[in-house]
Amino acid sequence: xxxxxxxxxxxxxxxxxxxxxxxxxxxxxxxxxxxxxxxxxxxxxxxxxxxxxxxxxxxxxxxxxxxxxxxxxxxxxxxxxxxxxxxxxxxxxxxxxxxxxxxxxxxxxxxxxxxxxxxxxxxxxxxxxxxxxxxxxxxxxxxxxxxxxxxxxxxxxxxxxxxxxxxxxxxxxxxxxxxxxxxxxxxxxxxxxxxxxxxxxxxxxxxxxxxxxx
Amino acid sequence: xxxxxxxxxxxxxxxxxxxxxxxxxxxxxxxxxxxxxxxxxxxxxxxxxxxxxxxxxxxxxxxxxxxxxxxxxxxxxxxxxxxxxxxxxxxxxxxxxxxxxxxxxxxxxxxxxxxxxxxxxxxxxxxxxxxxxxxxxxxxxxxxxxxxxxxxxxxxxxxxxxxxxxxxxxxxxxxxxxxxxxxxxxxxxxxxxxxxxxxxxxxxxxxxxxxxxxxxxxxxxxxxxxxxxxxxxxxxxxxxxxxxxxxxxxxxxxxxxxxxxxxxxxxxxxxxxxxxxxxxxxxxxxxxxxxxxxxxxxxxxxxxxxxxxxxxxxxxxxxxxxxxxxxxxxxxxxxxxxxxxxxxxxxxxxxxxxxxxxxxxxxxxxxxxxxxxxxxxxxxxxxxxxxxxxxxxxxxxxxxxxxxxxxxxxxxxxxxxxxxxxxxxxxxxxxxxxxxxxxxxxxxxxxxxxxxxxxxxxxxxxxxxxxxxxxxxxxxxxxxxxxxxxxxxxxxxxxxxxxxxxxxxxxxxxxxxxxxxxxxxxxxxxxxxxxxxxxxxxxxxxxxxxxxxxxxxxxxxxxxxxxxxxxxxxxxxxxxxxxxxxxxxxxxxxxxxxxxxxxxxxxxxxxxxxxxxxxxxxxxxxxxxxxxxxxxxxxxxxxxxxxxxxxxxxxxxxxxxxxxxx
Numbered sequence: 001x002x003x004x005x006x007x008x009x010x011x012x013x014x015x016x017x018x019x020x021x022x023x024x025x026x027x028x029x030x031x032x033x034x035x036x037x038x039x040x041x042x043x044x045x046x047x048x049x050x051x052x053x054x055x056x057x058x059x060x061x062x063x064x065x066x067x068x069x070x071x072x073x074x075x076x077x078x079x080x081x082x083x084x085x086x087x088x089x090x091x092x093x094x095x096x097x098x099x100x101x102x103x104x105x106x107x108x109x110x111x112x113x114x115x116x117x118x119x120x121x122x123x124x125x126x127x128x129x130x131x132x133x134x135x136x137x138x139x140x141x142x143x144x145x146x147x148x149x150x151x152x153x154x155x156x157x158x159x160x161x162x163x164x165x166x167x168x169x170x171x172x173x174x175x176x177x178x179x180x181x182x183x184x185x186x187x188x189x190x191x192x193x194x195x196x197x198x199x200x201x202x203x204x205x206x207x208x209x210x211x212x213x214x
Numbered sequence: 215x216x217x218x219x220x221x222x223x224x225x226x227x228x229x230x231x232x233x234x235x236x237x238x239x240x241x242x243x244x245x246x247x248x249x250x251x252x253x254x255x256x257x258x259x260x261x262x263x264x265x266x267x268x269x270x271x272x273x274x275x276x277x278x279x280x281x282x283x284x285x286x287x288x289x290x291x292x293x294x295x296x297x298x299x300x301x302x303x304x305x306x307x308x309x310x311x312x313x314x315x316x317x318x319x320x321x322x323x324x325x326x327x328x329x330x331x332x333x334x335x336x337x338x339x340x341x342x343x344x345x346x347x348x349x350x351x352x353x354x355x356x357x358x359x360x361x362x363x364x365x366x367x368x369x370x371x372x373x374x375x376x377x378x379x380x381x382x383x384x385x386x387x388x389x390x391x392x393x394x395x396x397x398x399x400x401x402x403x404x405x406x407x408x409x410x411x412x413x414x415x416x417x418x419x420x421x422x423x424x425x426x427x428x429x430x431x432x433x434x435x436x437x438x439x440x441x442x443x444x445x446x447x448x449x450x451x452x453x454x455x456x457x458x459x460x461x462x463x464x465x466x467x468x469x470x471x472x473x474x475x476x477x478x479x480x481x482x483x484x485x486x487x488x489x490x491x492x493x494x495x496x497x498x499x500x501x502x503x504x505x506x507x508x509x510x511x512x513x514x515x516x517x518x519x520x521x522x523x524x525x526x527x528x529x530x531x532x533x534x535x536x537x538x539x540x541x542x543x544x545x546x547x548x549x550x551x552x553x554x555x556x557x558x559x560x561x562x563x564x565x566x567x568x569x570x571x572x573x574x575x576x577x578x579x580x581x582x583x584x585x586x587x588x589x590x591x592x593x594x595x596x597x598x599x600x601x602x603x604x605x606x607x608x609x610x611x612x613x614x615x616x617x618x619x620x621x622x623x624x625x626x627x628x629x630x631x632x633x634x635x636x637x638x639x640x641x642x643x644x645x646x647x648x649x650x651x652x653x654x655x656x657x658x659x660x661x662x663x664x665x666x667x668x669x670x671x672x673x674x675x676x677x678x679x680x681x682x683x684x685x686x687x688x689x690x691x692x693x694x695x696x697x698x699x700x701x702x703x704x705x706x707x708x709x710x711x712x713x714x715x716x717x718x719x720x721x722x723x724x725x726x727x728x729x730x731x732x733x734x735x736x737x738x739x740x741x742x743x744x745x746x747x748x749x750x751x752x753x754x755x756x757x758x759x760x761x762x763x764x765x766x767x768x769x770x771x772x773x774x775x776x777x778x779x780x781x782x783x784x785x786x787x788x789x790x791x792x793x794x795x796x797x798x799x800x801x802x803x804x805x806x807x808x809x810x811x812x813x814x815x816x817x818x819x820x821x822x823x824x825x826x827x828x829x830x831x832x833x834x835x836x837x838x839x840x841x842x843x844x845x846x847x848x849x850x851x852x853x854x855x856x857x858x859x860x861x862x863x864x865x866x867x868x869x870x871x872x873x874x875x876x
Contacts, residue, residue, distance in 0.1 A: 063483030
């Protein structure tokens with residue numbers, strides 16, 4: 001696709017690549033593909049962002065300045081539960097994609113709602129965990145360790161929250177417009193994003209929780 | 215009540231300094247003048263529909279360039295103030311705090327708000343035209359990038375009259391930039407100004423990587439791309455990897471200051487050295503981000519004005535890519551003296567020296583391109599030729615600095631100052647000036663006055679050497695950076711006076727450039743051919759300034775320097791290659807274009823509001839600003855009617871008007 005959308009402007013009938021529904025379907029096809037590629041590049045930058053946060057955490061993980069350590073305060077069962085919830089939501093977002101590819105609008109919306117609910121419960125558990133930690137006396141200002149902890153875990157949580165708002169907006173758009181090349185690309189992208197957050201969480205779980213507690 | 219207001223006002227506005235008062239008054243008067251002019255000539259609607267909401271890459275490019283030239287003026291005034299203060303020993307022109315603020319804003323503005331936008335301006339104007347595209351990959355995002363840069367820069371700039379400028383140096387090392395070292399709001403302006411514009415830069419990086427990889431004209435292989443486009447690709451890939459680090463670093467510093475976190479504090483287990491590592495992991499690639507496009511510009515200009523194909527094309531590409539790769543492995547050479555140990559220092563010394571190799575390859579390639587060429591010397595070529603010796607000397611002093619043991623002598627001295635100004639002015643500023651002069655007729659459709667340009671050129675060059683050569687000597691004599699005052703018995707005065715004279719020569723050169731532009735607008739010499747310099751690449755095959763859609767028909771590319779080859783074939787009277795002829799004669803089709811949008815402006819302004827709220831810790835303002843951001847994002851997500859088609863008739867009319875001019 002070296003020349004993107006403009007080469008086939010109004011190409012209905014001229015295009016050698018076959019056409020889609022709608023008058024200017026082909027242009028959209030190329031543009032949508034380019035947007036997905038752009039999103040992959042964005043994910044690379046997000047990898048660097050999280051990489052920097054992980055590096056910071058690794059450097060500061062022993063700097064508790066005499067305050068509480070992670071091993072003392074973190075309760076692993078809750079974390080394991082939220083890990084399972086998030087992994088399941090990745091699975092359900094995959095099912096939503098399958099429904100979309102089958103052209104089943106209702107199924108797509110239903111599975112997206114389930115995904116969003118699982119994501120919301122993950123956030124609920126995270127907020128509960130943070131409140132618990134603060135009550136135990138570990139805040140972002142307690143020591144470098146807790147600064148790095150809250151920032152890394154919180155940044156992931158913020159990403160999930162953004163994803164939830166985004167998914168809700170997308171569900172509304174899907175209800176109104178159904179499955180079109182544009183909404184299809186949007187669903188593909190958010191599912192990419194969702195899986196990405198899952199991968200990041202696996203690193204958070206391993207490095208922050210398992211390595212910190214065990 | 216009245217006292218409360220007075221208290222607040224004296225904290226909010228910077229008072230008590232006649233220089234700043236003068237600036238406040240002149241800013242106020244300028245604003246009133248702008249508002250009056252726009253209202254009197256009823257230009258508000260025009261401004262909004264033609265410019266502020268435009269998603270046309272050419273207009274966005276022009277806005278970038280205008281903004282960066284304004285910032286060059288401000289950064290330049292900062293520089294002259296510093297040089298005045300240093301001209302004589304024990305001068306009481308700028309007191310220490312004011313001096314600290316000025317060297318901080320000078321550095322930040324010149325790198326982030328002058329060099330970066332000037333670079334993005336050239337990216338925007340040139341890249342789509344060079345690769346035969348009708349726009350960038352994401353025109354809406356492009357507009358958003360510009361406005362994020364613009365409002366970030368404005369947020370940084372208002373600190374100087376509201377609240378006070380940051381004064382912890384251009385990279386704001388903690389603990390000096392932490393809450394204890396910088397209790398005022400200046401540092402918060404720094405964080406949010408850079409953060410907001412940095413997000414814009416990151417988006418530009420992604421945008422141009424996709425544009426270059428996915429939107430090249432049919433037939434243009436990667437290895438046929440013009441060298442400037444290659445340099446943009448290498449620069450943008452570097453942006454993608456470097457800028458997220460900056461985002462995180464500034465965010466962590468913000469958390470330290472705002473929520474009392476302990477990343478970089480001296481207490482609570484914080485580690486200031488962590489900041490210095492992180493900021494240079496971004497900061498070192500950053501200097502390559504701004505120099506690589508200059509290399510691309512020189513390559514274009516050298517081959518155009520030598521009437522020869524660029525020598526060693528493949529080695530040029532390889533050099534660009536290896537520089538952008540190695541740029542990530544040199545960051546610790548900024549602090550050899552900070553106790554990393556001999557092995558670490560040795561590693562970073564070697565990687566730093568390695569960069570000189572591909573850079574040297576490029577210099578020889580430019581020289582070999584000129585060798586036996588049919589040379590001509592209009593202003594863009596002059597800047598290119600002046601760049602070579604300047605950059606070679608600057609590069610060699612860089613290798614001197616990279617020798618770790620020797621660096622213990624040079625570190626933070628004026629030798630260093632002279633070195634980086636030599637590579638950044640000699641490389642980046644000269645390079646972007648060359649690019650501006652080269653592409654000016656393409657951007658605006660008229661030529662610049664050559665005579666005044668040559669005056670500016672010579673003043674800049676002489677001023678440069680007069681200003682910075684003495685600083686190498688001063689550095690070796692023991693003068694360190696960030697001094698605002700020195701004693702008579704140091705013996706530094708004569709060289710400092712010379713240096714100050716040089717700085718003012720460069721200031722004079724800038725005035726000549728402004729004069730040159732004003733003069734050229736007044737005695738307009740229209741550029742009617744579209745091919746002002748008998749160019750080699752695709753941007754010269756279309757009218758100047760380029761029509762909204764750039765190319766009525768997308769060109770079929772068959773070789774490197776495609777436009778030149780085509781002209782050669784025509785001159786020899788050869789028949790056009792069949793695939794090119796087919797593309798040239800294909801019927802016109804309606805052209806798909808993005809619609810203008812006000813969302814990027816509104817969203818970036820909301821960021822500005824939120825940033826201002828964070829600076830002053832006004833919660834209501836933070837909420838309002840962030841709400842504006844979220845609403846803007848949702849508004850964009852829900853809008854589906856974002857593009858339109860230019861009908862064939864209109865394309866025909868535009869083409870006839872543009873081509874009929876000659």
